Structure formats: structure tokens, C-alpha cells
Amino acid sequence: MRRVFITVLPVLVMLSLAACGQPEKKEESTGPALSGVIKVAGSSTVFLISEAVAEEFQKAEKGVQVTVGEGGTGGGFKKFCAAETDISDASRPISPSEVELCAKNQIEYVELPVAYDGLAVVVNPKNDWAKHITTAELKKMWEPEAQGRITKWSQVRVGWPTRDLHLYGAGVDSGTYDYFTEAINGKAKASRGDYTSSEDDNVLVQGIAKDETALGFFGLAYFEASKDKLSLVPVDDGKDDNGKGPIAPTAETVKDGTYQPLSRPLFIYVNKKAFDRPEVVAFVKYYLSHGADLVKEVKYIPLPEKAYELAQKRADAKKTGSLFGGKGSQVGVRIEQLLESEQSDAGK
Amino acid sequence: MPVSEAAVQLDQARPISERLIKYVLFACGAISIATTAGIIFVLLFETIAFFRRVSFGQFFLDTQWTPLFADKHFGIWPLVAGTFLTSGIAIVTAVPLGLLAALYLSEYAKAGLRRVLKPMLEILAGIPTVVYGYFALMMVTPFLQHLVPGLSGFNALGAGLVMGVMILPIIASLSEDAIYSVPANLREAAYALGATKLSTTFQVVLPSAFSGIGAAVILGISRALGETMIVAIAAGQQPVFTLDPRVPIETMTAYIVQVSLGDTPNGTLEYQTIFAVGSLLFAFTFLLNIVAHRLRKRMAGGA
Amino acid sequence: MKDSGGWISKESIFQMVCLLALALPLLLLFTLIAGTFADGWDRLSWSFLTGAPSRRAASAGLLPAFVGTIMLMFLTTLMAVPVGIGAAIYLEEYARPSRLTSFIELNISNLAGVPSIIYGLLGLELFVRVMHFGRSLMAGAATLALLLLPMVVISSREALRTVPHSMREACYALGGDKWRSIRRVVLPMSLPGILTGIILSVARAVGETAPLVTIGALSFVTFVPTSVWSDFSAMPIQIFNWVSRPQAEFHANAAAGVIVLLSVMLVLNAVAIWLRIRLGRRLQ
Numbered sequence: 019m020r021r022v023f024i025t026v027l028p029v030l031v032m033l034s035l036a037a038c039g040q041p042e043k044k045e046e047s048t049g050p051a052l053s054g055v056i057k058v059a060g061s062s063t064v065f066l067i068s069e070a071v072a073e074e075f076q077k078a079e080k081g082v083q084v085t086v087g088e089g090g091t092g093g094g095f096k097k098f099c100a101a102e103t104d105i106s107d108a109s110r111p112i113s114p115s116e117v118e119l120c121a122k123n124q125i126e127y128v129e130l131p132v133a134y135d136g137l138a139v140v141v142n143p144k145n146d147w148a149k150h151i152t153t154a155e156l157k158k159m160w161e162p163e164a165q166g167r168i169t170k171w172s173q174v175r176v177g178w179p180t181r182d183l184h185l186y187g188a189g190v191d192s193g194t195y196d197y198f199t200e201a202i203n204g205k206a207k208a209s210r211g212d213y214t215s216s217e218d219d220n221v222l223v224q225g226i227a228k229d230e231t232a233l234g235f236f237g238l239a240y241f242e243a244s245k246d247k248l249s250l251v252p253v254d255d256g257k258d259d260n261g262k263g264p265i266a267p268t269a270e271t272v273k274d275g276t277y278q279p280l281s282r283p284l285f286i287y288v289n290k291k292a293f294d295r296p297e298v299v300a301f302v303k304y305y306l307s308h309g310a311d312l313v314k315e316v317k318y319i320p321l322p323e324k325a326y327e328l329a330q331k332r333a334d335a336k337k338t339g340s341l342f343g344g345k346g347s348q349v350g351v352r353i354e355q356l357l358e359s360e361q362s363d364a365g366k
Numbered sequence: 367m368p369v370s371e372a373a374v375q376l377d378q379a380r381p382i383s384e385r386l387i388k389y390v391l392f393a394c395g396a397i398s399i400a401t402t403a404g405i406i407f408v409l410l411f412e413t414i415a416f417f418r419r420v421s422f423g424q425f426f427l428d429t430q431w432t433p434l435f436a437d438k439h440f441g442i443w444p445l446v447a448g449t450f451l452t453s454g455i456a457i458v459t460a461v462p463l464g465l466l467a468a469l470y471l472s473e474y475a476k477a478g479l480r481r482v483l484k485p486m487l488e489i490l491a492g493i494p495t496v497v498y499g500y501f502a503l504m505m506v507t508p509f510l511q512h513l514v515p516g517l518s519g520f521n522a523l524g525a526g527l528v529m530g531v532m533i534l535p536i537i538a539s540l541s542e543d544a545i546y547s548v549p550a551n552l553r554e555a556a557y558a559l560g561a562t563k564l565s566t567t568f569q570v571v572l573p574s575a576f577s578g579i580g581a582a583v584i585l586g587i588s589r590a591l592g593e594t595m596i597v598a599i600a601a602g603q604q605p606v607f608t609l610d611p612r613v614p615i616e617t618m619t620a621y622i623v624q625v626s627l628g629d630t631p632n633g634t635l636e637y638q639t640i641f642a643v644g645s646l647l648f649a650f651t652f653l654l655n656i657v658a659h660r661l662r663k664r665m666a667g668g669a
Numbered sequence: 670m671k672d673s674g675g676w677i678s679k680e681s682i683f684q685m686v687c688l689l690a691l692a693l694p695l696l697l698l699f700t701l702i703a704g705t706f707a708d709g710w711d712r713l714s715w716s717f718l719t720g721a722p723s724r725r726a727a728s729a730g731l732l733p734a735f736v737g738t739i740m741l742m743f744l745t746t747l748m749a750v751p752v753g754i755g756a757a758i759y760l761e762e763y764a765r766p767s768r769l770t771s772f773i774e775l776n777i778s779n780l781a782g783v784p785s786i787i788y789g790l791l792g793l794e795l796f797v798r799v800m801h802f803g804r805s806l807m808a809g810a811a812t813l814a815l816l817l818l819p820m821v822v823i824s825s826r827e828a829l830r831t832v833p834h835s836m837r838e839a840c841y842a843l844g845g846d847k848w849r850s851i852r853r854v855v856l857p858m859s860l861p862g863i864l865t866g867i868i869l870s871v872a873r874a875v876g877e878t879a880p881l882v883t884i885g886a887l888s889f890v891t892f893v894p895t896s897v898w899s900d901f902s903a904m905p906i907q908i909f910n911w912v913s914r915p916q917a918e919f920h921a922n923a924a925a926g927v928i929v930l931l932s933v934m935l936v937l938n939a940v941a942i943w944l945r946i947r948l949g950r951r952l953q
Contacts (some may be wrong), residue, residue, distance in 0.1 A: 054898075070725050076891055083892045085900050089627065096634075161438045166430065184518065184604075184614070189624075190434040204513020211432025211439065213606035214520070216613055216629060221603060223915040225614065244915045271577075318725070371930050387848050388763050394755030395764070398776040398822070401815050402812075405787060408794040465688030486695055492934065493698070494876025496905040497927050500912050501701045503817045504708075504920060531694045536689075563756050585782070592784025594879035598914055619786050619879070626793070627885045647781065655782040 052297040059087035060094020060107035061193045063220050063237035065282045066316040067309075068107050069131060074312065075304045082297045090217035091193025092116075095287075099125050104292040106300075109135065109193030109237070109284045113206075115348035124337045126290035130302070130329045131353045134319035136267025136288035137280035138241040139251045144230045147171070147178050150264035152254045153279065156202045159185065159233070165210035170262050171231070185213035186222040186234030188230040194219075200237055201279040201349050211306050222246065232278060235280075238267050255279055272319045275352065283353045284318065293336050306330045321353060392525040409648055411643030419635060425642070431605040431621075434641050439482040442606035445643060448522070448615035452597055453590035455526025455611060456533055461583055463530075464537030472540070472545045473567060499599030504530040505543075520602030520614035529596050533586045540585065544578020544665055545571060579584060580660035588654040592647065618643045709924025716805035717925055721891040722907065726759025726918030731926055736893045737806070738933075741903055742871050744810035750867055752814075753821030757863075760822070762827040762851055781819040788816045789883025797884050802884040805898045812880045828952045829855060855929070861881060861948035868941040872934050878905040904930050 058068050064176055065088050066151075072084040091108045093318065098106035099120040112120075112129065120127060140158065141148050148171075155174050171178040188195035190207065195215075200206040217238040226232040227247035241248055252264035261276030271277035286305065292298040306329055310320040322331075342348055342355040417425070420440045428441025467487065471480055507524035511517045517524075547572050556566040572579070602614025603624050616624070622640045720730020756777075764770040794811030802808035832855050840850035856863075881903055890902040903927060911923035 066724065073723055073891060079590060083895075083899075085790060085890055162435075165432070165437055182613075198406065208436045211435035211437055212604075212606065214602060215434075216603050220914045223519075224913070225520055225602070227915060228511075229614075230516070247915065381846075384846055384848055388759070391755045391763060393757035395759045395773045395822075397752055398756065398773055398818065401791075401818065402776045405783065405791050405793060408791050409787075411793070461695060466687040470684070470691050471686035474687060475828040484690060487691070489692055490698060492872070492938070494878070494905055494930060494934070495880045496876065496908050496912075497705075497930065500705070500908065500923055500927055504923075505701055506702050532828060542764060564679060564683055588782060592786065594784070594786045594818055595909070598879075599909065619784070622786055622790070623879065625884055626789070627891045634853050638827065641790060641794075642785055648787050651782065651784055652779065659778065661787055665726060 027107075036345050049192045052079050052300055052342055053081035054083070054091045054295060054297040056082065056084045056292075056301055057103040057104065058084060058105040058107060058286075059089060059097055059103045061091040061109040061136060061284070062088040062188075062217055063091075063109040063192075063239075064107035064132070064286065065237050066237075067126055067284070067313055067318065068105075068286070068305075070077050070312045070316055071301075071305045071308065073074050075301055076306065078304070079297070079300065082301070084301065088218060089305055090189060091196065091225055092191040093217070094118070098127070098287060098289065099123055101125060101289070104289050104298060106287040110197045110282065111285065111342040111346055111348070112287065113196075117340070123219050127287045127340075128290055128293070128333060128336055128338055129340045130286050130288065130306065130359070131283045131321060131325065131341075132286055132305065132329070133284045133313040133321060134353070135282055135284050136238045136272040136277045136319065137194065137201075137235055137282065138267055139233070139235050139243055139253055139280075140226055140248045142226055142228075143231050143247065143249045145232075145249060148233065148251055149251045150254060152256060152264075153202060154256065157204075157254070159183065160187070160199070161203045162208050164209055165212050168231050169212075181231045183212075184225075184229050184232045186225045186229075187213055188219070188222075188234055188236065189215040189216055189217040192217050194236060195344070197282050200346075201282075206346060237318070238272075239317040253277070253280060263342055269319045269355030273322075282349075283321075283351065288333070290336050293333075299302070299333075302333050303330070306333065325354045325357055328354075328361060331361070332357075378659055379617040389439050398436055405648070409641055409645040412638050413645045416635070416638035416642040419638075420642075430606040431616075434636055440639075441607075442643070442646065444607040445616060445618045445621055446595075446646075447609060448601070448605065448609050449591055449617040449619070449647075450600055451522045451611060451615060452526045452529060453587060453593075455522060455530035456590040456593075456610055457583070457587055458526055459530025460534045460537050460586055464534045464582070464586070465541055465579065466543035467534070467538045469567065470544050473563070473571075482543075487535045487538055490531060493532070493595060495532065495595040496599070497524075498528050498532055501598045502596055502600035514612060517612045518602070518614050520600065520604075521612050522601050522615050523611040525599075525601040526611065527598070529590055529593055532593070532596070533589050534636050536589055537582045537586045540582030541575070541579045544582065547578070547665070548574050575665075577661045578665040581658040581665065584658040584661065588651045588658065591654070592619065592651050594623060598623045618647050695790065695922050696827065697737075705924045707910045708921055709926070709928050711926035712921045713928060717922075718929070721940045722902075723891075723908075726914075726916060726922055726925055727921050729911075729919070731929060732927075733890050733893050733906060734902045735929070737890075737901040737903045738875060738905075740806055740894055740897075741810055741813065741901070742875060744806060744897060745813040745874055746871055748810060748814035748869070749821055753818050754825050754863060757825035757829055758851060758856075761826050762847065762855070765834045777819045777822050781823065784879075785816055785877055786879040786883060789880035791815065792880060792884045803898065804900060806894055806901045807897045808884050809881050809886055809901065810897070810902070812884055813874050813877060815879065816880060817870045817874055820873065824866025824869070825859075825863050826856070828859040828866060831862060832858045861945050865941045865945045868937055868944070870953060872937040872941070875933060875937070876905055876930065878909055881906055882909070904933075 065086060068086045072086050076082060076084055091110055094106040094108065095116040097103045099116060100123060139151060150231050156175050161166055169181050169183055170180050170181040196206045199209045202210055216222055219240045221237050222234050223240055223244050226234045241250060250266055251268040254264040260278050265271050265277050267277045272281045288302060306326050309326055313320040341360060424440040425442050428439050429443045430439035430441050431444040432439045471484060475483060502524045506528055507519060510524055551572060552570055553566055556570045597617045598620040601617060601620060603616050604614040604619060605616040621643055625636060625640050702744060717730050719732050720728060721733055723729040792808060795801045796808040796811045797804060836854050837850050840854050884907050886901060886903065890900055894901040908923050908926040911919045911926060
């Protein structure tokens, strides 16, 4: 009965809500109540973290409105360099063309690493043949030359069934796409085009979960969130010195660098001018101080404690420019090393 | 537009305020012209920009659609195939059922029953398409996966069937109008000659209602071609040039949604592709609507 | 009318087949809605209606989307109704049959058949980019207003047509001018029909998703929109978002959202019917 009431109530709720406004509730927060709007957009991989941070931050600071959009790292940078967003989520470092675009519009950015991710290669649980895969086989499936030609599993490895190969992967605006193609095909943005592509990883998860002959890739957190519907495929990069044989992405293998080449750092880029606004400063501080816990909660891999401290120092100093020299993705990088060497350089 | 004598006289002697009102109201009406002009202008503008970078041959002759990837192909055929496949399934579902339903309503149902059933059919048309998309993905496809082995989670069959249910009221309602308006004396003549109701229906009524029914089907097709949410949610995002209803495909409308979800900025080739695809879609539905309009005029003129 | 004989004639089989054809989609719809209720009923609660979207499905709520839909409908109606009624009055009361008039009529009937996503493209280029409304409530409302306009015009015209000419003539005979007769006599008499048409158009707009997605309304919005220029969400968008997430808990949210959406539409349709009966009776 109560529920029937609730179904009919929308009309009355409608009227009463339209009449009154949104009362500002002040909670116990340190310092004066902040207000303003912060716009975050970009990578769907990093979205899960930013969404969590935004939700928790808004609970602590009720006067601030944070919107978090998706649309891919590339799309996010386009908006960021047009000053349409304050913070850009990115699953790869800023690329040369984006550096140029920002420079053209006089946007200065502060690059802050926030987590590690192990890109997961995923198949349907009913897939009983692909128990592990090599990087060479992934390349065969995904390289540009595969377009229109590699359409069956048997073409990738002898012994695999002659069933159709349905591929699901990130779209071209996605940093995940850039990183995966760089790591597997050797060149960022070089891949076949005839697969189900989406900047929304949820679409990929749904697709693979319902398609027996599917294979796809996305951030580890998306796998963890639906692991009852998916199967993880360990990857063998053929290099014995950083871990022999096929290795699956876990917090350990990503942290100690044995899950290669698909481990990568995740970033947020903050508009330097936005740091003039106290609510942005507070948000970034919240992000980096609670980062470790929230990153763990959404199932990515947190950076070492020290890395977050160094990142906060970068933010405080509003240090612009990229640790990667604006050259975009680099495979097999340890963020802590870059941050530390930057610190020691600054000390010189 | 009936205008009486008195009104005409008053018309000529109108004060300024009366004229002003007329012009304001005319402007309201003219907004429709402005809207159409706006749509055509916006579509053409971006499409022309698109064709400055992509040739007609690439657009109309290639069978791969990978405009955003390193190996760029701009062949529209995968999207067109996806659209026609889902719409085809929808029409194959909706036309037989819709026609039979229309026949029931006009030939067999008693007035009271008709008054109840007809609005119920209209409800089918009033359900939001996002809800239909939810049905297709969450309930119809899993059910179909038991019947059709190897059916993908995203496929044209589930989406097409649900679309068929959605356009059924259009076909049923317009066909019913057409059948209803077949003059009684035609039917009487047939009965007088000793025909049964069944053969009268098939040999006299349906043929004379043909233009109206044709218009109904064409409008149904037009509606199916332009449908977005059902296919965006349930049919997939893989542009493939195929007519296999069991695999993920992508329709023209779903492509536009896919790119829009990615926040594309002005001026890029990506942005222009959605307008090029939109123009083609607009052209298809526009032509179909005109043909349907003509057919309905013919029906009203002399059935 | 002779039957072909036999206990079950071809005639009655055909009649059954036709009835089946009519009943089948209705039964299917009923099953699907019942299934949705089963999935979403548990999620319906006060906290669902008043909460904000969350990454945790269990605490995710519908409030910003719900309020967004209300504000959107309010703005859209404000923009579409005056223009729509104005156009209908012009076409029914003032316009003489001419090329221009039939051109306007042709435009309106064509626009009614244009796919909603094309309106989205128009809104994207015109309102979001050229007029710099951004991805705001205003842009969404303006786009939906253009979408609804043909419907409002068509239904208002039909309502105006129900007023008998004798009424208009009587007003002129008493010395009134055209506008006076419209204002005092024609409009009030056609009001139930016009209102019904407006409410039905609003009910249709409540469920529109494609144009809003195209102008970019999809994002993580946890707050209630505070102005017409702010980012917004709407119920169909929220449902779309939840359906796209793979976790089953979000699907339950989507189901609950569908229930709320269908309830709102049910209420609107019921109001429209009630109005038609009530006001129709009063003006007898």
C-alpha cells in the first residue's frame, strides 16, 4: 500500500518541489562554506574515480556543485583546452596536439597522477578456449591490417575454434584506446575499425557479457565491478625478465610492474586558472588525500602514499607541464620515479 | 478556412491593433517555416563541409564505416543496412498484425468493444521509446536467446520486434481509417452478389482502401527509420554491412547518439559525420512522408 | 450473407485471427510492464525519489532527473504553447486559402513526421553552438519546444474547429471585432480541447530522450538544476544511463525509473481526459 502511494505521489512531489527551492544545508566543514560549480569531464576509465570523489566531496561541501562527464580522454581534452571544463580526466598523458591546442587557447594545465590501472583483456565466461593470450596474438586481432580479414578465432591461434570473433573495445576518443593501441600495435590510434567501439565502457561490459564469442578490453575497475559476468584473460608479453608467462592484472602485479605492457597511470589535469577558486583547491586536495581509499574502492590500484604527497606538492606549486614531456603515452612507466626525479630536479 | 461576409467587411475596416494581432499570429505560423528552413540549413551546412573532405564515392560506394579510426572508411552502407534491417523486422512484424487488428476493429468489433480497444492500442504508441529500449535489452533479447542459438546480447532481432510493437498502432489506426471509409454501397454490392464477408474483405474492401493502407505502411516505415532509443540501447554499436539479425549492428540514428555521447566539438570531421548521416536520414523520411501524404490525399479524394 | 457451412467456418477463424493480432501486442506490453514492475518495485522508496544518482546502485536516486524533467516541461510548455496556439488561431481564423497558407500547413504536417533526433541535431547546432546556450536546460527546452510545436498546432486547430460558426457570427452581429470574438468566445469554448492537446504533447515530451542526448544532456548530475542555464538531467536520460550500466542493481534502478516515468505519463493522460470531461460538461 505504501508503495502504491509512492507511485502516485510524483505529481504532488512535482508541485511542492517546484514551489520551494533547494535549502542550503551547512555541514560541519573546515573553514567557511564553499560554493561554485566545478566541471569535470573526459576519460570513462577515470570517471569511476572522479564520480566517487565528486559524490563524497559534495556530501562534505554542500554548496559546491560538481558535474562529471564522460566522452573519452580525447574528447575531454578538447573541452578542457577550450576552457569548457575545469578538470580533465585522462587515462593517458596529454598528447602533442593537445598541448598545442591548449597553448593556442592560453590554457595552462597542472598534471596530477591519481591511480594505476591494469587494462584488462576480457572474454565471456562461456569462452573455454582463450585461457591466456600473448601480446603478439592481441596484435594480430587488433592491428589495422586485421580489418575485414581476421574474423574468426582460429585465425589468431591454431587450435582455437572456427567461431566468429566479435571484438569490443574503446572508441577513438578514449585514452584507453590510445594506450592499448600504443602498447599492443606499437602506434597510438592505429587499429582496425570494424569492432563495437564505445567511449562508454559499460556498453562493452554488457556486450561481452552477453556474447559468447566476444573479446574486449577496458579498465580493471570495470572488470571487477562485473566479474560475475566476465572472464579475465592473463596476458603474456613474452619478456621473461618482468614476470614469466601469462600474468593477470591484480593490485600486486600492476604495482610491481610485472603486468606489462598494459599497466598505466591515470591522471587528472587541472586548469591552472581554476586553482584561483577555493572550491577547486579544496576539491583537488580532497581528491589526492582520499584518493587512495576511493581508488581502492572502485577497484583500481592506488599509487604509493608518497606519490600522492608529491602530487599534492605539484598542485600546491601549480606546476604546469607534463611529466611525459607532452609526448603522450609511454609504456612501462613508474609514476613515483618521475615525480621523485622532478622533485630532486627542483631541489637542484 | 471559412470566412463569413461580416468578417470580410470587418477585415477591411480593421484598426491597427487588429492588424498587429494578425501579424503576430502570422509570425507564430511562420515559425514552422523557419523551423523547416533551420533544419535544412543546419543539415546542409555541415554536410557540405563534410563533403569537402570526403568524396561522394567514398560515402556511397564503400562498405565500411570507420570514419574515426586510423584507417578511415566513410561508406554509409553499414549504417544504412543496420537501419533497414531493424526497420524491416519492425515492418514485417507490424504490418500483418496491424492490418488484421484494423480489420477486426472496423469489420468485426461491436461499437462498445471498439471504443475500448482502440484507445488501448494507442497506449502502445504512447510508451516512451527509452522504456521500449529497456524492454528490448532486458527482457526480449534474453528470452530470444533461448530460442535462437548464438544470439548476441546486442542484435537487430530483439530491437526490431519491439519497434514493430511500437509502430503497430500507427499502421492499425491509419489502416482502420482507410477501411472504415470504404463506402458501404461497395460492400453491399458484393454481398448482393452472394459473396461472403471474408471474400468481400479481401476482394473489395482491402483493394479500395489500398491507398490509405499504403500510406499507413509508409508512415510506419518512416517512423521506424527515425527511431533512435530502442536501437541505441538494444541493437548495438558495431557498424557492419550485414543483414544477419543475430549480431550487433549499428543504425544511422544510433551512430548519431554514439558520437553525441562523446562530446564532439564544433568543426571536426567527427562532428560533421553526424550531420551527413542526419541529412541522409532526413532525406529518407522526408520522401516517405511526402509519398504518404499524397496517398492519403488520394484516399480522401476518391476512395 | 451466406456462410460456407461447417461448425467452425473460415469466417470465424479469420475473426479469431484478427482478434489475436489485436490482443497479442497488448498482451506483450502487459507482460513487459508487469516484468518491469517486478524488477523495480523493490527499489521504489522515498529515498529513491529524493536521492541523487550515485555510483552505488543501492543509494542512487532519481531526484535531479525528476526535477530536471519538471523544469524542462515547464520551460518547454512556456515556449511552445503560446506560439502553437497563435499559429493555430492564425490558420483557423485569419488565413485565407493561398499558396502561403498551404505552404505553412505542409510545413507543419511535415515537421510532425521528422524524427526527433533531427530536432536534436538542429538544437545542437543552433542553440548549443550558435546561440551559446551551452548544454543547458534552456537549450533542451528550446529543442523540445520546436519538436512539440507541430503537435500543439494540429491539436489546437482541431479544438478550434469544434466551435460552431454560429458562435462567431453571433459575436460579430453584436458588434465585436475578430480578435474580440476569438478572445471572448472561440478560445474559451475550445479551451478543453486545447488544454487536452497541450497535456498530451507534454506527456509525449516527458518521454523524449534522443534530442536531449544529442544536445549533450548526459552527465553525472547529482544536484537539482538551479537555473535555466545550468547543466541538467531528465528522467529518460537517467533511465538510459542506468540501463547502460552492466550491474544488475542498476537495472533495478532503471526499472524503478521506468515505473516512475510511466506513472507520470499515466497521471498526465488521466488529467487530460478528466479535463476534457469536466470542462466540456461545464460549457454545455
